[in-house]
Amino acid sequence: MDPSAPKRVLLIVGGGIAAYKALELVRLFRRAGVGVRAVLTRAGAEFVTPLSLGALSEDRVFTELFSLTDEQEIGHIELSRQADLLVVAPASANLLAKAANGMADDLAATVLLATDKPVLMAPAMNVRMWLHPATVRNVDSLAGDGVRFVGPDEGAMACGEFGPGRMAEPQAIFTAAMGLLASGPVAAPPVRPLKSRRVLVTAGPTFEPIDPVRGLSNRSSGKQGYAIAEALAELGAEVTLISGPVDLPTPTAVRRVKVVTASQMLEACRAALPVDAAVMAAAVSDWRPERVADRKLKKEAGAPEIRLGVADRKLKKEAGAPEIRLVRNPDILATLSQPGPERPQLVVGFAAETDHLEEHARDKLVRKGCNWIVANDVTRPGVLGGEENVVTLLTHEGEEAWPRATKVEVARRLAERIAAALAEGSEAGDAR
Numbered sequence: 001m002d003p004s005a006p007k008r009v010l011l012i013v014g015g016g017i018a019a020y021k022a023l024e025l026v027r028l029f030r031r032a033g034v035g036v037r038a039v040l041t042r043a044g045a046e047f048v049t050p051l052s053l054g055a056l057s058e059d060r061v062f063t064e065l066f067s068l069t070d071e072q073e074i075g076h077i078e079l080s081r082q083a084d085l086l087v088v089a090p091a092s093a094n095l096l097a098k099a100a101n102g103m104a105d106d107l108a109a110t111v112l113l114a115t116d117k118p119v120l121m122a123p124a125m126n127v128r129m130w131l132h133p134a135t136v137r138n139v140d141s142l143a144g145d146g147v148r149f150v151g152p153d154e155g156a157m158a159c160g161e162f163g164p165g166r167m168a169e170p171q172a173i174f175t176a177a178m179g180l181l182a183s184g185p186v187a188a189p190p191v192r193p194l195k196s197r198r199v200l201v202t203a204g205p206t207f208e209p210i211d212p213v214r215g216l217s218n219r220s221s222g223k224q225g226y227a228i229a230e231a232l233a234e235l236g237a238e239v240t241l242i243s244g245p246v247d248l249p250t251p252t253a254v255r256r257v258k259v260v261t262a263s264q265m266l267e268a269c270r271a272a273l274p275v276d277a278a279v280m281a282a283a284v285s286d287w288r289p290e291r292v293a294d295r296k297l298k299k300e301a302g303a304p305e306i307r308l309g310v311a312d313r314k315l316k317k318e319a320g321a322p323e324i325r326l327v328r329n330p331d332i333l334a335t336l337s338q339p340g341p342e343r344p345q346l347v348v349g350f351a352a353e354t355d356h357l358e359e360h361a362r363d364k365l366v367r368k369g370c371n372w373i374v375a376n377d378v379t380r381p382g383v384l385g386g387e388e389n390v391v392t393l394l395t396h397e398g399e400e401a402w403p404r405a406t407k408v409e410v411a412r413r414l415a416e417r418i419a420a421a422l423a424e425g426s427e428a429g430d431a432r
């Protein structure tokens with residue numbers, strides 16, 4: 001196949017409210033010079049018309065398996081042969097279930113079964129449907145067959161509920177599709193060395209309330225932890241992601257538990273045990289206010305729960321600054337690293353440092369009793385909140401400085417190391 005030849009996408013539109021977004025997706029492909037041929041399921045045609053899809057794709061739209069004209073002209077096998085990539089958007093729960101089980105009872109399902117081309121699915125459904133164990137199984141098994149996923153996003157849904165299940169935005173689907181089109185005619189089948197392994201990942205900051213509107217937190221974006229959760233899931237792991245407050249979508253095929261405070265995070269971690277590995281990438285606040293005011297603290301002196309400050313007497317005199325007394329938060333990394341029957345085989349901590357990176361990180365490795373520390377220098381430009389990271393991996397055997405890479409690349413490298421370590425079982429003996 002000529003790599004410079006114009007690319008062609010076969011777009012399968014399933015039966016969901018999000019089908020209208022498929023029209024925008026067609027426009028994005030066409031604007032980029034990508035040819036689009038659409039298959040519209042019967043249910044899909046309840047939401048968008050073949051006419052609008054056909055007008056935007058500038059091609060005819062295929063709907064029926066047993067259409068004499070269609071079959072004589074192109075045929076269901078030929079449909080997938082002519083495309084470089086199949087995109088299913090929206091991928092309804094029904095379409096996922098049919099594709100996962102090799103069913104071929106309509107044109108869309110038959111084409112999906114007959115294809116040898118890469119397939120990208122953009123699931124869209126009600127949050128309960130998405131979280132149902134049957135859908136989780138179907139997504140897992142499709143991912144095992146090499147199907148790629150984009151989304152779903154989390155947010156308010158047409159049905160009035162809130163959670164993961166909204167179809168990814170057309171731009172995100174377009175970007176994922178263009179990535180697959182650029183990576184060659186046939187995407188390599190995924191390797192899933194972590195199949196049947198359970199992994200726990202923490203990510204993001206914690207937020208320790210001072211009063212109903214204020215709190216102590218930090219600038220962790222959660223991007224590195226989320227990328228790690230996704231990379232581990234791509235390798236086949238059953239991932240529970242325990243996340244502090246961040247504005248990121250739930251990675252595909254990952255179970256996310258949202259928490260706010262360090263104590264809630266520890267509780268959620270305990271509930272997720274037993275796991276084979278734990279990657280503690282969250283930036284957990286070391287301290288929390290001793291007491292949380294039940295009303296917003298006012299600027300005027302004399303807020304009932306707060307003693308006036310002694311640390312800065314000048315400020316006290318001028319502004320009546322309250323003193324917030326802090327107490328230690330639980331140490332989640334040290335708690336999970338404690339020897340015992342529930343200790344994960346591999347515990348990986350993170351150390352965000354601003355100076356003496358390796359020295360501080362090695363000290364943390366020993367103090368916490370974990371197996372590895374991923375240390376990063378957060379003073380480096382673009383690291384905190386950015387898309388890239390520069391990390392050093394410290395183990396009890398030595399250390400490796402990894403070159404600057406995107407957070408996704410760092411995540412994939414770490415996920416592969418975790419898979420190798422679990423396979424060797426090398427960490428088990430001395431760590432427990």
Ligand SMILES: Cc1cc2nc3c(=O)[nH]c(=O)nc-3n(C[C@H](O)[C@H](O)[C@H](O)COP(=O)(O)O)c2cc1C
Nearest residue numbers: 014015016017041042043044092093094095124125
């Ligand atoms: C108003 C309405 C909205 C629907 N939205 C969705 C949806 O967003 N996702 C989904 O999986 N199913 C949804 N369904 C159910 C599917 O349309 C139904 O399961 C259908 O059989 C799926 O067909 P398909 O395999 O062609 O996609 C909806 C049904 C109705 C009546």
